[in-house]
Amino acid sequence: MPEENIVRTKEVWKVYQMGKVEVEALKGISVEIKAGEYLSIMGPSGSGKTTFFNMVGGLDKPSSGKVYIDEVDVAQLDAYELAWLRCRKIGYIFQTFNIIPVMTALENVTLPMTFAGLTTDESRDKGVELLTKVGLGDRVTHKPFELSGGQQQRVAIARAMANDPAIILADEPTGNLDLRTGREIIELLREMNDDSGVTIISATHDMKMISVSDRVVWIRDGQVEKIERREDLDIAVGTIDGKEEA
Amino acid sequence: MSESEFVAYRAAKIGKQIVLPLSKAVEISLKGMSIRFWRSLLTVSLIVLAIAFLVYILATAAIVASLVRLDDPQINIILQRSGVEAQEIGAGGQGSLFAQISHKQYWLIVLSLMVCVVGITNAMLMSVTERFREIGTMKCLGALDSFIVKLFLLESSFQGIMGTAAGIVLGVILAILHTLVVYGSSSFRVFPGLTVLSIAGISLFIGTCLSVVGAILPAVRAARMEPVVAMRVEE
Numbered sequence: 001m002p003e004e005n006i007v008r009t010k011e012v013w014k015v016y017q018m019g020k021v022e023v024e025a026l027k028g029i030s031v032e033i034k035a036g037e038y039l040s041i042m043g044p045s046g047s048g049k050t051t052f053f054n055m056v057g058g059l060d061k062p063s064s065g066k067v068y069i070d071e072v073d074v075a076q077l078d079a080y081e082l083a084w085l086r087c088r089k090i091g092y093i094f095q096t097f098n099i100i101p102v103m104t105a106l107e108n109v110t111l112p113m114t115f116a117g118l119t120t121d122e123s124r125d126k127g128v129e130l131l132t133k134v135g136l137g138d139r140v141t142h143k144p145f146e147l148s149g150g151q152q153q154r155v156a157i158a159r160a161m162a163n164d165p166a167i168i169l170a171d172e173p174t175g176n177l178d179l180r181t182g183r184e185i186i187e188l189l190r191e192m193n194d195d196s197g198v199t200i201i202s203a204t205h206d207m208k209m210i211s212v213s214d215r216v217v218w219i220r221d222g223q224v225e226k227i228e229r230r231e232d233l234d235i236a237v238g239t240i241d242g243k244e245e246a
Numbered sequence: 247m248s249e250s251e252f253v254a255y256r257a258a259k260i261g262k263q264i265v266l267p268l269s270k271a272v273e274i275s276l277k278g279m280s281i282r283f284w285r286s287l288l289t290v291s292l293i294v295l296a297i298a299f300l301v302y303i304l305a306t307a308a309i310v311a312s313l314v315r316l317d318d319p320q321i322n323i324i325l326q327r328s329g330v331e332a333q334e335i336g337a338g339g340q341g342s343l344f345a346q347i348s349h350k351q352y353w354l355i356v357l358s359l360m361v362c363v364v365g366i367t368n369a370m371l372m373s374v375t376e377r378f379r380e381i382g383t384m385k386c387l388g389a390l391d392s393f394i395v396k397l398f399l400l401e402s403s404f405q406g407i408m409g410t411a412a413g414i415v416l417g418v419i420l421a422i423l424h425t426l427v428v429y430g431s432s433s434f435r436v437f438p439g440l441t442v443l444s445i446a447g448i449s450l451f452i453g454t455c456l457s458v459v460g461a462i463l464p465a466v467r468a469a470r471m472e473p474v475v476a477m478r479v480e481e
Contacts, residue, residue, distance in 0.1 A: 050477070059386075059474040079391065083264050086473065087388020098383040098476055102274075102281045112387040117265050159387070171477050 005071070006166055006199045007033040007056050012065035014051050014222075025051040027222040028065065035166065036197045038190065040209045043219035050171070052219060053203040057092065057169040058085055070166065087115050091160025091198075095172035097152040099144040105131060105155045106140040112162040123162075130158040134188060150181035157188060161198070168192070170202035174209070186212055266393045275401040282373070286405055289369040293409030294416065296362035297453045300355050301417025302424070304445045307346035309425045312436040314346075324429055343441065359456060366460030370402065374468040381468050382476030391469035398465035399458055406457025413453060414446045 014026040025048045033039055033056070041056075043049035054060035055067050058074050067074045070089065077085065086092075099108050106127045113123035131140050134154040144152055153173060160168050170189065174182030190212040193200050202209060210216055218225040279286045310330065313321055330346070374381070381394055425433040 054474055054477065059472070059477070080264070083385075083388050083390045086386055087264055092383075092386040092476070094383070094476060096379070098379055098386075100380055100383060102277045111384070114270050115264055115266060115388045115393075117263060163388075 004035045005032050006035040006037075006069070007031075007201070008068040008071070009052075009055065009062075010066045010068075012052070012055055012062045012067060014048070014055070014060070015063045025222055026055070026062070029219070029222075029224055031217060031224065031227075033199065033201060035199055036193070038193045038200045038212060038214045039202070040213040040216045041201065041203045041219060042205060042210075042216055043225075044205070047219045048222040049203050049219045051222075053169070053171060053201070056201055057090060057167075058082060087112055088163050089166050091162070091165040091168045093153070093156050093160050093168060093170040093173050093202075095175040097144075097149065097156050097176070099147075099152050099155050099159075101144050104141050104143055105136060105147065105158075108144075108155055109159045109162055112159060116163050126162070127158070130161055131155070134158045148181075149177050150184060153177065153181075153185050154188065157185070157192065161192060161196070164196070165198060167199045167201060170200065170204075172204055172206070173202060174204065174206045179208075182206065183208055264388055264390055266389070266396065271393070271396050271400055275397050275404065278397070279401055279404060285369070285373060285376075286401075289366055289373075289402075290405050290409040290412070292362050292365040292369065293406060293453050293457055294413040296358045296456070297410045297413025297449050298416040298420065299358050300452070301414050301445060301449050302420045303347060303351050303355060304343070304449075305418050305421035305442050306424055308343045308438045308441040308445065309421060309433050309436075310346045310429075311343045312438040312441075313425075313429055313433060316432070316436050318432065321429060321432055328428055359452070363456050363460045366402070366457055367463055370398065370461045370464035371467070374398075374464045377468075378471060378475050379478070381471050382473050382478075385471070385473035386476050394469040394471075395465045398461055398468055402457045402461030402465075403454055406454040407450070409457065410450050410453025414449055417449075418442060418446070 009029055009031050012026055012029045013024070016023045016025055027048075029048075029052055041049055041053055051060065055062055055074075056069075058067070058069055058077075061067075061075055069085065074082075074085075099105075100111070103111065106124065109127040109130055110118075110120075110123040113126060114120075118126070128137070128140055131137055131154075134157050136151060136154050136158070139147065139151065144155075147155065157168075168189070173189065174185055177185060186206075186208055189200055189202070192198055214230055216228045216230075218228070310325070313325060314330065384394065422433075422437075
């Protein structure tokens with residue numbers, strides 16, 4: 001695995017103005033994420049996890065400090081470059097799936113390819129290929145409401161992979177799924193990570209996620225509480241899995 | 247390479263690499279309309295009513311004007327009875343369309359068109375609020391602000407064209423019925439087809455413009471939406 005940083009944050013602070021009170025959501029977070037890594041960001045709600053996650057994905061800008069994606073300072077990018085970044089570099093997966101309801105599974109997957117300038121034929125072929133890869137080869141023309149939650153999330157994963165991104169950003173990808181479907185989705189993400197070397201960053205409080213993550217960043221009160229590598233986690237995860245199976 | 251150089255290099259290199267071809271945009275907005283058929287119908291009905299009123303007034307005036315030009319003594323009596331100005335009648339070829347529209351009617355037309363624009367804006371704003379997650383998702387997939395504006399304006403202009411077409415048909419039918427009842431079958435004899443056709447053309451233009459104007463504010467609001475709204479969980 002290359003030792004190149006795909007995302008790097010330096011002393012990131014985020015301060016929100018709530019009426020007259022200033023709320024510090026992030027208090028100086030510095031994290032380095034390597035290319036090809038499977039990283040989970042864990043933390044209770046209100047810990048600043050989501051805020052930090054949005055920073056890493058270029059969806060929010062820090063009050064102070066720097067976020068580098070592929071060694072480029074996100075704060076310096078204009079709207080056009082940010083769109084380019086979102087289209088080509090980052091694939092997003094949402095807790096609520098966010099499949100565009102008016103489009104079929106295939107059209108959802110081909111939309112980012114259309115933005116990236118691929119022709120209709122090219123994007124259709126690639127879209128079918130991606131949907132087959134996530135196990136929906138026989139459902140390409142289905143509308144979102146004809147698909148189950150797990151299937152919708154598979155479409156979302158195929159869509160996130162559309163332009164061969166360097167990073168997949170998954171916000172609670174299993175939050176709206178049952179235990180088994182959630183596990184399948186996690187396995188699929190791990191597979192994508194192994195096959196194409198795409199960096200996966202997910203914000204979650206799903207303990208199932210830990211067993212596949214290379215590293216887990218724990219956030220509490222806007223600060224990094226601890227960063228654990230998988231080797232250090234294995235034993236703890238075993239018991240959690242055991243409980244779930246029982 | 248320093249950081250700023252790298253950014254500049256990247257900006258130059260990417261050029262116009264994020265695109266949304268017009269044909270695709272048309273496809274997406276048509277699909278959006280068909281799936282939200284009833285909401286679209288509500289917006290369209292606003293235009294139908296406003297344009298039907300406009301066309302009804304104009305077409306009736308055109309028919310009356312051609313009856314005035316006809317200068318038939320029997321019809322002149324009916325014209326007089328229904329309040330057409332005496333100096334107009336029997337002037338022989340002087341009857342013009344605009345002479346048949348009162349100031350009050352002008353005001354009513356202007357007001358109804360204004361109400362229509364406000365109604366369209368309101369309906370489109372609701373549609374934007376309903377679709378905030380969809381818009382946020384599109385932006386996460388790399389859509390530029392201009393794509394969102396394009397989609398909304400296209401959708402609105404299709405609605406405008408459909409609504410106006412229906413409004414023209416409705417307005418012309420009403421005008422014919424009105425003149426048939428008041429002036430009898432002679433109004434058919436002098437039906438000013440060409441004038442009514444040009445009224446239809448002008449109305450189509452006005453209706454489409456109104457629809458697009460009404461959608462500008464909602465479209466810009468949608469385009470300014472931050473992509474992060476797609477992440478929100480609450481419905």
